[in-house]
Amino acid sequence: xxxxxxxxxxxxxxxxxxAATSAAAGAPESGHGHGTALPDGAIKHVxxxxxxxxxxGTSFGPASPARYLNEALVPQGQLMTQYYATGHFxxxxxxxxxxxxxxxxxxxxxxxxNTTTFASTYTDVTPGTLDPDQARYPGQVDGSGCVYxxxxxxxxxxxxxxxxxxxxxxxxxxxxxxxxxxxxxxxTPDPLGGTDCAHPAKDGAFPNRATTTDQxxxxxxxxxxxxxxxxxxxxxxxxxxxxxxxTTGSTGDTFQGHLAQDLAHANTTPxxxxxTPNVCNDxxxxxxxxxxxEGGHTGGxxxxxxxLKHWMPLILNSPAYRSGSMxxxxxxxxxxxxxxxACCNEQPGPDNANPGYPPLAASFGTLPPPTAxxxxxxxxxxxxxxxxxxxxxxxxxxxxxxxxYSALRSYEDLLGIKTGGSDGQGHLGxxxxxxxxxxxxxxxxGRTTP
Numbered sequence: 001x002x003x004x005x006x007x008x009x010x011x012x013x014x015x016x017x018x019a020a021t022s023a024a025a026g027a028p029e030s031g032h033g034h035g036t037a038l039p040d041g042a043i044k045h046v047x048x049x050x051x052x053x054x055x056x057g058t059s060f061g062p063a064s065p066a067r068y069l070n071e072a073l074v075p076q077g078q079l080m081t082q083y084y085a086t087g088h089f090x091x092x093x094x095x096x097x098x099x100x101x102x103x104x105x106x107x108x109x110x111x112x113x114n115t116t117t118f119a120s121t122y123t124d125v126t127p128g129t130l131d132p133d134q135a136r137y138p139g140q141v142d143g144s145g146c147v148y149x150x151x152x153x154x155x156x157x158x159x160x161x162x163x164x165x166x167x168x169x170x171x172x173x174x175x176x177x178x179x180x181x182x183x184x185x186x187x188t189p190d191p192l193g194g195t196d197c198a199h200p201a202k203d204g205a206f207p208n209r210a211t212t213t214d215q216x217x218x219x220x221x222x223x224x225x226x227x228x229x230x231x232x233x234x235x236x237x238x239x240x241x242x243x244x245x246x247t248t249g250s251t252g253d254t255f256q257g258h259l260a261q262d263l264a265h266a267n268t269t270p271x272x273x274x275x276t277p278n279v280c281n282d283x284x285x286x287x288x289x290x291x292x293x294e295g296g297h298t299g300g301x302x303x304x305x306x307x308l309k310h311w312m313p314l315i316l317n318s319p320a321y322r323s324g325s326m327x328x329x330x331x332x333x334x335x336x337x338x339x340x341x342a343c344c345n346e347q348p349g350p351d352n353a354n355p356g357y358p359p360l361a362a363s364f365g366t367l368p369p370p371t372a373x374x375x376x377x378x379x380x381x382x383x384x385x386x387x388x389x390x391x392x393x394x395x396x397x398x399x400x401x402x403x404x405y406s407a408l409r410s411y412e413d414l415l416g417i418k419t420g421g422s423d424g425q426g427h428l429g430x431x432x433x434x435x436x437x438x439x440x441x442x443x444x445x446g447r448t449t450p
Contacts, residue, residue, distance in 0.1 A: 036413045037441035038391060043414040045266075045326040047273045047315065048097060048407075050220070051304045052090065052284035055335040056081065056383040059301065066305040069385070073312060073330065077387035078396045078443060084343040084403040085334040085379025086430075087355040090284075091146060093333040093379055094222035096404040098154045098274065100422065100429020102137075102349025104144045109358045110208070110219050111146040118360075120208055120219065122147060122200045124227075131350045139422030139429035140349045147202075150227040153428055155408065156239065157228050158417045159271050169239065172270040173223045174259045176243040176278040177290075180214035188233065192257050194242035197233065199224045210289040215278035220333070222274070243275065246310050248294055253310050263318035266325070271415055281307035316387070324390025327414065329407060335380025337366050342378025343401035344436060355379070378403070391444040400442045405430045410438040 036043075051059075060079065064070055086096045089110040092103035104125065106113070111120035125145035131137040141152060159170035179187045179195025184207060187195025199218055200206045206218050223229045223240050230236050244257015259275065262268050280288035280297075283304035288296075292303040293310050308330075320326040335341075340356030348355050356376035361367045370376055384402075386392055402410075409431040418425060423432030430436075 036410060036438050036444065038414065038444050040416060042391065043325060043327050043388075045269050045271055045273070045320045046411045046414060047275060047326060047328045048411075049275045049277075049328065049330045050094065050097075050282065050333045051277070051331070052220075052279075052282045052333055053336065054283065054301060054332050054382065055339050056381045058336070059332065060383050064301065066301045066308075068305045068309040068312075069301075069330075073308065073385055073387070075395050076316070077328075077385050077394065078392050078398050080384040080386060080398050080400075080402060080443075082343060082399050082401040083331060083382055083384035083407075084341065084346075084401065085332070085382050086342070086346060086404045087379045088334050088337055088340070088358045088361070090333050091219045091222070091225070092355070093404060094220060095148075095225060096430070097408055098156070098222050099148070099152060099226070100139055100405055100408055100427070100431040101148065101152065102140055102347070102352065102430055103355045104349060104351035105359060106144040107146050107225075108352055108355065109360050111206075112208075112360055115360060115363050118208060119205045120146075122202065122204050122206055124202065125149065128152075133350075134422070136347070137350050138432045138434075142350050144351050146225050147230075148226050148228075150231060152226060153228060153420075154223060154226055155272055155411060155415075155417075155428065156223060158412065158420065158426065158428070159415065162271075162416065169262070169268070169270045171239060171272040172258070172262065173221055173240045173274045173276065174243040175216060175221045175240065175276045176281060177214050177216035178221070178240075178242045180216060181211065184211065184214055185216050185218075188237045190237075190242055190258075192242065192244065192261075196238075196242070197224065197230065197236035197240045199230060210279050210285065212290045215280050215285075215288065215290045217279045217284070220276045220279070220282065243277075246293065246314075248310060253314075255314055260314060263314065263320065266318075266320040266323060269318065269320040269326070272411060275311075277304070277307050277311075316389075321387075322389055324388060326388065327391075328387040329384055330387070331384035331407075332382035333379075335382050337361060337364075339380030340367070340376035340378060341380050342403070343381075344403050344406055345433070346378050346403060346405070347430065347433065348373065348377075349430075386439070386443055388444075391446055393445045393447055396445065398442050400437075400440075402437070402439065405433065406436055406438060409436055413438050
């Protein structure tokens with residue numbers, strides 16, 4: 001772990017050695033178990049926020065346009081310089097963070113089944129049966145598709161099996177703009193506005209393009225790709241909800257909706273939360289069809305930074321965060337498409353020998369098709385910021401390699417999930433890979449008194 005000032009001075013040198021660092025990062029830490037280096041119960045809440053499609057240097061380098069991210073958030077937490085995505089495009093990376101499932105040829109292609117119209121199809125993984133070689137493919141199911149059978153668990157299902165305090169929802173997915181246009185998004189009407197559990201019918205198409213009033217993208221809402229969530233409509237509507245809205249003003253911001261309500265009290269803050277901005281505010285769209293958080297149409301890192309500027313104070317001022325019991329991980333789903341590096345001995349799944357190569361890349365001419373297994377091993381280096389009011393040293397920099405599977409393993413450990421999973425110790429899918437290292441004392445060094 002390093003201090004931020006030292007890291008910035010060494011930025012250029014670090015960038016030059018990224019490839020060597022990535023290769024060295026392939027060796028996992030030996031052993032199984034729970035290695036987060038914190039007392040049991042120290043972290044009671046985990047919140048994951050994904051932005052979109054940027055490499056580490058663009059997001060965190062000296063020329064980054066994301067000033068709030070770099071000047072306000074990074075100094076409050078830990079910059080994880082060697083955090084990696086596990087695939088390209090979006091959908092597979094989101095799935096990995098909650099289930100440990102590896103990209104298949106359809107999920108790794110954003111479920112796009114028509115390369116002319118770029119329409120995505122809400123189709124089941126077929127055959128969806130557990131791969132017989134579990135030593136090689138822990139927790140992985142065979143076949144291609146985007147919607148996983150009911151037997152495939154998420155961290156939400158794991159938390160449902162635990163006892164939680166009165167009034168606390170075990171987990172929630174908050175999706176911005178979900179149900180702004182019910183005819184487009186589908187779902188169940190939510191009393192606070194929008195719709196809950198918004199997904200198409202089986203084998204139905206779902207939109208990939210935003211509208212002026214609705215910039216919701218189901219491909220960034222991973223819990224809706226599991227029958228274990230969607231088959232019970234009432235259960236899904238309780239757990240997959242619209243984010244809510246912020247009204248900005250010179251005298252301060254005003255929030256409405258589920259996230260603001262839930263964060264108002266520690267006992268109503270979910271144990272696990274995933275927050276998904278819309279495709280303008282997560283930085284996916286460079287020029288936004290609808291408005292960004294401040295009413296303009298600038299997207300990319302600038303638009304994402306505006307969203308962080310207004311929403312992160314709500315999160316960091318919440319009782320759960322201020323108590324030191326909440327970990328917030330802010331990262332990016334994947335790096336630029338040309339960066340297909342990986343870390344942490346990432347293994348391919350049984351259906352896709354090159355997790356970093358989406359088949360649609362051939363249509364874009366971005367990457368030549370692979371000629372051998374492992375040619376495109378992962379989703380590239382994105383970096384991440386870890387924030388906690390008690391256990392993370394502000395302004396620290398961590399060069400230890402982690403990826404989306406490492407992060408899932410860490411969340412499971414921190415939240416006390418110790419049984420089941422692909423390794424019998426509570427880790428789902430590739431989060432249960434032998435030797436995979438969870439966040440440890442390098443992340444949770446504690447705060448020092450000035």
